[in-house]
Amino acid sequence: MKENWWKILASVLVLYSLAGGLLIEVPALPILHESIRNLYYHVPMWFAMILLYLISVIYSIKYLASGKTNHDLIAVECVNTGVIFCFLGLASGMLWANITWGDFWPNDPKLNGSAISTLMYLAYLVLRNSVDEEQKRAKISAVYNIFAFPVMIVLLFILPRMTDSLHPGNGGNPGFGGYDLDNNMKLVFYPAVIGWILMGTWIMNIRYRLRKLENIENSI
Amino acid sequence: MQLFKQIKFLVEKEVILEWRSKYAFNGILLYVVSTIFVCFLSFKQINPITWNALFWIIMLFASVNAIAKSFLQENKNRQLYYYTIASAKAVILSKIIYNIMLMLLLSIIAIGFYMLVFKNPIGDPWFYLLAVLIGSISFASVFTMISGIASKANNSGALMAILSFPVIIPLLIVLIKFSKNAMDGLDRSVSLNEIGVLAAINLIVITVSLLLFPYLWKD
Numbered sequence: 001m002k003e004n005w006w007k008i009l010a011s012v013l014v015l016y017s018l019a020g021g022l023l024i025e026v027p028a029l030p031i032l033h034e035s036i037r038n039l040y041y042h043v044p045m046w047f048a049m050i051l052l053y054l055i056s057v058i059y060s061i062k063y064l065a066s067g068k069t070n071h072d073l074i075a076v077e078c079v080n081t082g083v084i085f086c087f088l089g090l091a092s093g094m095l096w097a098n099i100t101w102g103d104f105w106p107n108d109p110k111l112n113g114s115a116i117s118t119l120m121y122l123a124y125l126v127l128r129n130s131v132d133e134e135q136k137r138a139k140i141s142a143v144y145n146i147f148a149f150p151v152m153i154v155l156l157f158i159l160p161r162m163t164d165s166l167h168p169g170n171g172g173n174p175g176f177g178g179y180d181l182d183n184n185m186k187l188v189f190y191p192a193v194i195g196w197i198l199m200g201t202w203i204m205n206i207r208y209r210l211r212k213l214e215n216i217e218n219s220i
Numbered sequence: 221m222q223l224f225k226q227i228k229f230l231v232e233k234e235v236i237l238e239w240r241s242k243y244a245f246n247g248i249l250l251y252v253v254s255t256i257f258v259c260f261l262s263f264k265q266i267n268p269i270t271w272n273a274l275f276w277i278i279m280l281f282a283s284v285n286a287i288a289k290s291f292l293q294e295n296k297n298r299q300l301y302y303y304t305i306a307s308a309k310a311v312i313l314s315k316i317i318y319n320i321m322l323m324l325l326l327s328i329i330a331i332g333f334y335m336l337v338f339k340n341p342i343g344d345p346w347f348y349l350l351a352v353l354i355g356s357i358s359f360a361s362v363f364t365m366i367s368g369i370a371s372k373a374n375n376s377g378a379l380m381a382i383l384s385f386p387v388i389i390p391l392l393i394v395l396i397k398f399s400k401n402a403m404d405g406l407d408r409s410v411s412l413n414e415i416g417v418l419a420a421i422n423l424i425v426i427t428v429s430l431l432l433f434p435y436l437w438k439d
Contacts (some may be wrong), residue, residue, distance in 0.1 A: 022280070024364070037423065053290060064432075064435045073290075079362050087231050108395075113390075116386050116389050116390075117386070119385075119386040120386035120387065123382045123383050123386060126379070126382060127369070127373055127379065127383060130372045130373045130374060130379055130411060131372075131374065136372065139435060139436065140369055140372050140373055140436065142435075143369060143432045143435060143436045144383065146385075146428065147365060147366075147369070147429075147432060148387065148426055150428065151386070151387050151390060152424075154390045154421060155389075155390050158417070159390055159394070162394075164399075
């Protein structure tokens with residue numbers, strides 16, 4: 001029970017943000033209107049994804065240093081879970097874009113960047129499947145993972161800031177925190193971010209343990 | 221000092237091998253020229269934005285094909301031999317340097333032929349040439365490491381493409397913007413930002429390659 005407190009915290013925070021996101025009052029803004037509530041569901045997905053990819057790259061580095069299979073398993077399960085969050089983020093973002101910007105896929109550098117980085121992590125998963133030998137697979141994919149991470153940072157955080165973007169906080173637009181996010185919203189937004197990050201880590205943890213059990217079963 | 225000697229020796233070896241057969245370079249040159257010609261025959265007339273983008277797409281495919289070979293053409297035994305006489309850093313650096321030389325030569329010939337066939341006014345030709353040269357250096361440094369990764373996994377042709385295209389896209393976006401600025405003849409100071417980003421990405425890629433290749437190399 002003692003080491004599981006964060007799982008309870010994750011469930012409570014996610015449930016709170018799901019309910020609070022729909023019920024608590026939001027500022028009335030032009031264009032956004034009630035769709036501003038999507039902030040509680042769309043943005044935490046990306047926070048969770050970035051964190052999972054970060055854990056993945058840390059464990060890839062650890063794998064190259066130590067050669068322990070478990071480190072490789074954590075790295076790959078982080079990417080597996082991160083890709084799910086990325087698809088959820090894209091889906092919720094597309095719905096939001098359709099309402100506020102009038103198109104499911106406007107030509108926006110942040111959208112394109114996240115789609116490309118998804119391609120990159122899918123390529124990582126394909127690369128893993130193309131090698132049979134376990135040690136070799138772990139090593140090659142760890143190298144690609146570390147190679148891909150700085151490119152993802154460039155795609156998601158540097159390029160959108162250089163060009164015009166519809167997203168707040170990019171291309172000279174002020175960030176959401178500037179004036180849209182009032183205290184009521186912060187009350188839901190920050191718990192939602194923390195809750196979803198913990199939730200992502202939890203999912204990754206379960207998948208990792210399943211993988212480990214499978215490995216033990218397969219190894220005679 | 222040891223490292224520099226090894227790099228110099230390995231680059232010389234690559235150049236001599238290439239000079240003897242001339243197969244790879246001539247093959248890729250013919251590939252570029254015929255692609256440009258196919259594009260010319262199918263487009264006939266072209267507006268400047270497409271002209272710029274088309275050139276970079278042709279260069280992208282040409283460089284993937286040119287650099288994919290850099291690790292594949294050597295068999296396992298020869299790689300084992302390199303492993304015993306040189307350090308891993310020397311091997312990857314020599315490959316990167318050789319590929320940069322190859323791509324610079326290739327891109328100069330390609331842009332010359334492209335401009336000869338497709339007539340398009342360029343506002344600032346020297347700056348456009350600079351964009352082409354920086355672009356070929358960037359392609360070479362990124363694709364060398366990717367081709368090293370792809371050669372370790374077995375089916376390399378398709379894998380090389382899916383591994384490298386997402387990685388090269390940020391570079392390609394910046395390059396197209398930079399070269400379009402040069403084509404429109406904008407003031408040079410406008411593009412300084414792009415040059416900075418390209419230099420930074422190249423620096424990161426080469427550093428990461430140097431750090432990671434030693435792990436990739438030994439089986």
